[in-house]
Amino acid sequence: MARRAAAAIAAFALAAVAGIASAQTLARLTVESFVLAADTNAPQVDVPFHLILTLRVRERVTSVENLNLPVLAELELLGDERETTSGSRGTEYRETIAVVAHRAGAIAIGPATLEAVDARDGKAKEWSTNGLTLHVAGAAPQTLKDGASAIEAGAIVFARTLLVGFGIVAVVVAAVLLLGRRPRPAPIVVPPPVTVEAPVRRRSPQEQAGDALVVLRAERSRPSAVAVRAAMWRMVGAGEGETLGDVLGRRDIREGTLRELLIALERSAFTYDDDLPAAIEDACGALERFIGSAG
Amino acid sequence: MTSARTPGDLRAALAQTIVGQSGVIEALLLALLSNGHVLLEGPPGLAKTLACRSLAAALEGEFKRIQFTPDLLPSDIVGTRVFDQRESAFATVLGPIFANVVLADEINRAPAKVQSALLEAMQERQATIGPQSHPLPDPFVVMATMNPLDSEGTYALPIAQMDRFLMKVNVGYPPREDELRILDRFAVADTQPVRSVATLDDVRRWREQSHAVHIDEKLKRYIVELVATTRDAQSVTVTAPSGATLRVGDLIEYGASPRATLALAFLSRARALLDGRDFALPDDVRAVAPHALRHRIGFSYRLAAEGLKADAAIDAMIAAVPAP
Numbered sequence: 001m002a003r004r005a006a007a008a009i010a011a012f013a014l015a016a017v018a019g020i021a022s023a024q025t026l027a028r029l030t031v032e033s034f035v036l037a038a039d040t041n042a043p044q045v046d047v048p049f050h051l052i053l054t055l056r057v058r059e060r061v062t063s064v065e066n067l068n069l070p071v072l073a074e075l076e077l078l079g080d081e082r083e084t085t086s087g088s089r090g091t092e093y094r095e096t097i098a099v100v101a102h103r104a105g106a107i108a109i110g111p112a113t114l115e116a117v118d119a120r121d122g123k124a125k126e127w128s129t130n131g132l133t134l135h136v137a138g139a140a141p142q143t144l145k146d147g148a149s150a151i152e153a154g155a156i157v158f159a160r161t162l163l164v165g166f167g168i169v170a171v172v173v174a175a176v177l178l179l180g181r182r183p184r185p186a187p188i189v190v191p192p193p194v195t196v197e198a199p200v201r202r203r204s205p206q207e208q209a210g211d212a213l214v215v216l217r218a219e220r221s222r223p224s225a226v227a228v229r230a231a232m233w234r235m236v237g238a239g240e241g242e243t244l245g246d247v248l249g250r251r252d253i254r255e256g257t258l259r260e261l262l263i264a265l266e267r268s269a270f271t272y273d274d275d276l277p278a279a280i281e282d283a284c285g286a287l288e289r290f291i292g293s294a295g
Numbered sequence: 296m297t298s299a300r301t302p303g304d305l306r307a308a309l310a311q312t313i314v315g316q317s318g319v320i321e322a323l324l325l326a327l328l329s330n331g332h333v334l335l336e337g338p339p340g341l342a343k344t345l346a347c348r349s350l351a352a353a354l355e356g357e358f359k360r361i362q363f364t365p366d367l368l369p370s371d372i373v374g375t376r377v378f379d380q381r382e383s384a385f386a387t388v389l390g391p392i393f394a395n396v397v398l399a400d401e402i403n404r405a406p407a408k409v410q411s412a413l414l415e416a417m418q419e420r421q422a423t424i425g426p427q428s429h430p431l432p433d434p435f436v437v438m439a440t441m442n443p444l445d446s447e448g449t450y451a452l453p454i455a456q457m458d459r460f461l462m463k464v465n466v467g468y469p470p471r472e473d474e475l476r477i478l479d480r481f482a483v484a485d486t487q488p489v490r491s492v493a494t495l496d497d498v499r500r501w502r503e504q505s506h507a508v509h510i511d512e513k514l515k516r517y518i519v520e521l522v523a524t525t526r527d528a529q530s531v532t533v534t535a536p537s538g539a540t541l542r543v544g545d546l547i548e549y550g551a552s553p554r555a556t557l558a559l560a561f562l563s564r565a566r567a568l569l570d571g572r573d574f575a576l577p578d579d580v581r582a583v584a585p586h587a588l589r590h591r592i593g594f595s596y597r598l599a600a601e602g603l604k605a606d607a608a609i610d611a612m613i614a615a616v617p618a619p
Contacts, residue, residue, distance in 0.1 A: 241616070241617030241618050242618065244577070245581075267574070269513075270511045270513070270575065272509035275574070
């Protein structure tokens with residue numbers, strides 16, 4: 001639970017940091033596709049799998065800024081690999097995020113977002129990928145059953161290995177015979193990407209607050225509160241180094257549930273340890289009221 | 296039974312009497328809660344005396360005013376011993392420093408010997424008259440003023456002595472609407488006395504509460520970073536009236552001392568308490584930072600030569616350090 005929550009916070013903080021950058025400069029890009037996929041639609045509990053974020057732009061760029069990863073509240077983040085390939089037809093940015101689920105059931109993963117200036121019309125926009133819903137299957141079958149002797153278990157493993165080995169050799173020989181060339185390593189099976197029309201609608205503040213609420217409920221700790229505060233500040237367009245006074249001084253935040261939310265998050269980020277549970281509870285309540293204020 | 300009176304009540308009571316000087320009121324209260332002293336710089340006629348007198352009255356405390364002049368002697372401040380002919384013995388007469396709220400008016404008009412006597416009393420919270428030391432009342436707040444307009448015949452306070460003041464506040468003219476209120480209120484009658492809203496015991500209790508206000512680790516690092524920036528501000532820039540961009544580090548001879556770090560923490564805690572909180576926020580630190588830093592940084596001649604004010608450089612340094 002703690003590891004999962006920590007992963008959620010890490011992803012959330014990553015998103016927050018990316019957001020700070022977005023307030024500064026936006027790249028001018030022609031987004032051709034922006035897709036989020038998984039290497040499996042039915043991952044298993046405690047078996048790592050990959051989320052693959054692919055962005056294709058017409059320009060040749062060496063890096064992609066202002067890209068916000070989705071909140072992975074129910075997955076543990078294991079690693080993150082980025083690859084940028086540029087050519088005459090533009091650039092493909094591919095980010096592979098290794099994750100693992102620790103419980104069975106449906107997991108909804110929100111979209112990743114990209115903020116950039118649309119080279120087509122010169123306007124600053126936010127693109128979103130598709131979201132994903134994964135159905136995590138129960139625990140993988142155990143190789144060693146309780147009570148089985150080590151010899152019996154060893155024999156089973158040996159027999160299975162032998163069987164698999166014969167199978168692989170047979171497949172390789174068949175492939176060589178059929179194709180007349182050396183086999184290549186099997187690529188990761190990725191579902192065909194769904195091309196999203198750009199730009200996609202901007203995620204509403206209430207949706208972002210919903211993500212924050214998931215994180216804060218999953219891990220009621222100071223780092224979590226600080227990460228949520230950073231994300232909400234990004235949501236209201238606060239820049240790096242601004243204080244609560246600066247943000248509340250703005251015309252659109254002088255009253256209402258958003259003001260209440262920002263004050264509650266400030267308390268949860270800076271209050272003393274004994275007051276932290278109450279402060280986080282207060283912040284969760286403020287988030288709920290803010291989400292409910294949409295209607 | 297504990298008293299429900301808060302520092303906020305005191306601020307509200309003072310605000311009813313003193314118009315257009317909320318900054319001075321807040322500075323006085325912050326110093327009171329932090330057990331420190333205030334240096335005020337501003338032209339005459341800005342209700343500095345009224346603020347001091349009102350504060351003492353609101354606390355049922357004693358107020359004394361000392362007008363500093365070139366011929367003032369240390370004994371005029373701390374007191375002296377006089378021979379009592381009837382008793383045939385020396386008796387001690389305590390000076391005006393023995394009060395809860397002391398206004399040291401135009402402190403830079405007295406020579407260094409007198410300034411030292413006052414500043415030593417401020418630091419030690421006691422005054423020595425003849426062979427005997429006398430503790431000063433508790434609470435004890437000195438509010439010293441300096442007039443920036445008339446510097447002829449003045450004795451500049453050494454930096455080491457300026458450092459004894461917890462904060463330095465620049466007092467400006469009130470805005471027009473406040474000046475209209477001043478006109479309405481005081482043109483026909485003298486000032487209305489402030490009613491007593493708290494006691495000296497309340498102040499001592501508030502001080503304890505202020506010391507207990509929580510400062511998060513992130514805020515502590517922010518405070519240290521702010522003070523460190525005053526010592527190495529090469530990466531901070533400020534724009535001169537001529538349009539030239541200058542490195543603030545080139546305008547500073549020496550930065551703030553660790554006493555500034557402590558002052559920032561004390562004042563941030565006091566501001567949080569004044570606001571009704573038992574934890575400090577980045578806003579508290581940033582609000583008090585100019586007051587805690589401006590008299591602790593030594594600026595070079597270049598600052599004035601470039602037509603810049605010290606506060607512009609300080610503001611640039613504060614803005615350069617991102618709040619947590």
